Amino acid sequence: MAAVRADTADVVVVGLGPGGEEAAGRLAEAGLDVAGVEEGLVGGECPYYGCIPSKIMVRSAGLLAEGRRIAGHAGTVMVHPDWRPAARAVRGATSDWDDKIAVDRLVGRGVRFLRGSGRLTARDEVTVADTDGNEIAVRARQAIVLAVGSEPAIPPIPGLARTPYWTNREAIRAEEPPRSLLVLGGGSVGLELGQAFCRFGTPVTVVEGMQRLLPREEPEAHELLLKVLTEDGIEVHTSARVGSVEYRDRSGFTAYCERGERLAAERLLVATGRRSDLIRLGALAIDVDDEAAALPVDERLRVAPPVGGRPGIWALGDVTGKGAYTHMSMYQADVVVRGILGEGGPPASYHAVPRVTFTDPEIGAVGLTEWEARERELVVRTGYADLSASARGRTHQIGNDGFVKLVADMLSGVLVGGTTAGPYGGEVLGALSVAVHARVPLTVLREQIWAYPTFHRAIGDALRQIG
Template identity: 40%
Template sequence: MSTSTDHSSDSSSAAETTYDVIVVGAGAVGENAADRAGRTGLSVAVVEAELVGGECSYWACMPSKALLRPGAVLEAARAVPGAAEMITGTLDPAKVLARRDSFTSGWDDSSQVDWLDGAGIALVRGRARLTGPKTLDVTADDGTVTHLTARHAVVVATGSVPVVPPVPGLAEANPWGSREATSVKEVPASLAIMGGGVVGVEMATAFADLGTKVTLVVRGERLLASNEPFAGEAVADSLRDLGVDVHLSTDVTSVEVHDDGTHLVTSSGGSTQTLVAERLLVATGRKPATDDIGLDVVGLTAGDPLTVDDAMLVEGVEGGWLFAVGDVTGRVATTHQGKYDARVAGDVVAARFGGSSEGELDAPDWSRFRATADHAAVPQVVFSRPEVASVGLTEQGAKDAGYQVDVFSYDLGSVAGAAVAADGFTGKAQIVVDTDRGVIVGATFVGPEVAELLHAATIAVVGEVPLDRLWHAVPSYPTVSEVWLRLLEAAGL
């Protein structure tokens, strides 16, 4: 147990406290690492400078999906005669924002703090900085410094921060990041978004639903560049149908603020254009939050991702005490994959330092002590309309990895369950098959509610289920999942 009985962030004087394990960052990822690390009796503390629950709970996953859901429900109803006739209006922005607020608990983390207390995890509020091996200083908002020491391990779960490109005038324009977009109090009349990744397309969808005139500016040739090309094409078409002005292969060369709004000077194909919007959202990427956590004192470089092995142990630090999980590693920037990595790290720490290694040191691939899925089976859902759900490798990614592949696709709208779900149901399913082993290494679904198809594909990829065995997983009729039968038929079964 700790050497101090006062673990409160309200202490008015400097304190020195020792725990077996210290987790820096009390977001969803850090909470999972802390919970798992304490399962063999180790004492655990988490350090948090902002709200317990982190980005996902207050500014990312939960509020963004709460903003997106009403528009999706409305569109689903409009696609079913009998229900469509009852739709006589559009979304109520005030009620959409109020429902969003309920998911963030009004940006109050009391319930999350109560969960930590119930789990026996100490909370130290403030900004942590490494001062040496297994030692940290935590500075609270009032300037109070707490000196923390970990007997065994420190786990860094500080997440990531937005990147603002070096465009002249952009920083001075005080643009929104994803936080400002998802916590908006008043819906702007117009919004320009820089970036065609997940945040860009999701926020373009959400604000278009709320009645905002949205302009999306993307440097690349397509949206969602890390997905299969057909996914980005489908989302671009849908955004245009929603009234979004989509500019692909377009650079923002400068930004100025005028009385009538923010002016973006853009360049595309040798021509220039000025776009004007009330607000500007920059969604051009994120970087690991390692700038000011003291990495230099342990021989690492501030600002760099923390490179880890599959046990989530940070490479280049002697002694085997520093672990990292989530966005800060640069491996996979999703909450669910970060929580998966956190469970791995927590289990490793609990086993390694909690009195029984349980074979952890010699753990093979696919044991619970190795984050193997990060390399081959990462699932992701983009809650655009249509939704994009994918797992594993794209066709090009599989080829780049050296696989010999065949690709099989099927029109989702031709599946009986899709016809029942909605009139005019459109979408596409695709699997990437390693022909040498006869297993699926990647799958992508594009269409309404296709997120619910993804876990079956994830199991097939993780389990490396041979196609001739997968043939015996009979999909229920009439459901959209019947597409699995059609995909396997396309593969020759």
């Protein structure tokens, strides 16, 4: 066994996804000696296997859908799907899954980059192991930042582990659309990728164990997506739990559902959520239960504050359990950097977390759903507006299905949540995100002038329903 080499740094950042990279870079630019540790690709899941390449696929698939809508509205057209341009665009955007540009950017900001897996081996130490088995034990003088992200959560379905199933990573790297696709999971990842492949000609079946698609969101979002995805040709099974999976080279995958369905496809995409591996991180070294779902953090993102000359331990991103979003990790990175530099400022707040599912139609949401607000025993009133009624000047176009739903707390007189579903739903969400974040009084929102004929005008219609 090779000897463990010793090193020191002011700050050790474990995990260089969007938030980890930002924190490491800013701390280095502030004059600290920062060691950044990453086993995979610098930049994390988002630019290589998540947000960016998946949106290229979604956009390409959307162009096909728009082309098919021309008939009867603007002329005639023949649409012939071709996956190759989309695959080339994905490879270009990811630099063919090479992070040299990102590493150079990080080093250019003054960070010492260590390629390898980092695990906590003491309250103030991270041991980094490279692919050759060489290890460096880096002792932190001031802080350790844990930004290890998450990985696809694979359910313990009998037979699944022995099959060549896909996660989002294999789906993103696909050189051609599968002849047929079975998607386990009706959340954002499964629906976005499933709809994209469907529009390129792949027969797609989605299986969701809960009663609704996007089970965290408003039931109206499920109803809308169920209608639209079915019209796209996607077969949707909800409240369907898979009891076992088998795979054969010639016939592909077969999933056997507990209530009797037998579903077959060439490829199987597992999109049943994500998890952070605290065991691999070595969480026990800092007295954290390594079987927990997330690292416990306070409002300053501290797992453990600096004490007795020992460095503080901060965490950010997916591993905190506050939302597996790139924008969350970047937001938390700012709180962590200010904490380490002693700059103060506001603590982390999660009352207005925005989230968008980039299906067609897009589903944007911020803050609490109606159910969550009632669970908190707020005095709830809701407002709902159908886009077909709010944007009459645009209803001659097809593909304009959608709605706006608002959730208000009548005691405080502010919105605590909202959903914008429809064309540009993620962009329309911006107005509601500001309103929920800033706790803008309903009386002020009702005075707002909403441009006509826009989709965001539906916000005004929904406000009038609240009264």
